[in-house]
Amino acid sequence: MNLVDFIADNKSAIAEEWIKFAQKNILLTKQMNREDIKDHVIQILDRIIYDMRSSQSDVEQKIKSQGNKVLNMAETQAANDHGEQRLDAGFDFMQLSAEFRALRASVLRL
Numbered sequence: 239m240n241l242v243d244f245i246a247d248n249k250s251a252i253a254e255e256w257i258k259f260a261q262k263n264i265l266l267t268k269q270m271n272r273e274d275i276k277d278h279v280i281q282i283l284d285r286i287i288y289d290m291r292s293s294q295s296d297v298e299q300k301i302k303s304q305g306n307k308v309l310n311m312a313e314t315q316a317a318n319d320h321g322e323q324r325l326d327a328g329f330d331f332m333q334l335s336a337e338f339r340a341l342r343a344s345v346l347r348l
Contacts, residue, residue: 241345242290245283248348253279255344256337263340264333277323279341281316289313 245252253276260267260275267275294302301307324334 242287244348245290245345246287249280249283251348252283252341252344255348256340259340259344260337264329264336266328266333270327274323274327278316278320282320282341285313285316 239247256279257272257275298307320337321334324337
């Protein structure tokens with residue numbers, strides 16, 4: 239199974255790992271319900287899946303991998319919404335970035 243199919247087939251399990259990480263490692267999540275912790279993770283995963291399944295040239299891939307691709311609103315909406323929600327809840331930058339690291343780690347662990 240390739241990575242994109244694994245992510246697509248295991249979105250719920252990845253989201254559960256995300257929640258467990260947050261509850262264990264980020265103090266502010268102890269005041270949040272499960273749905274608020276999970277909030278945008280499925281949409282973020284859907285965006286990742288869409289991006290991984292999109293065809294791109296070698297040049298386009300290189301530009302994107304170096305962080306030089308200009309992204310449109312649809313490509314960033316879920317992550318932006320998530321970040322804004324977390325900032326409104328009092329998360330600092332380290333706590334927010336820990337969640338995104340946890341997303342990557344959850345995929346790798348599973």
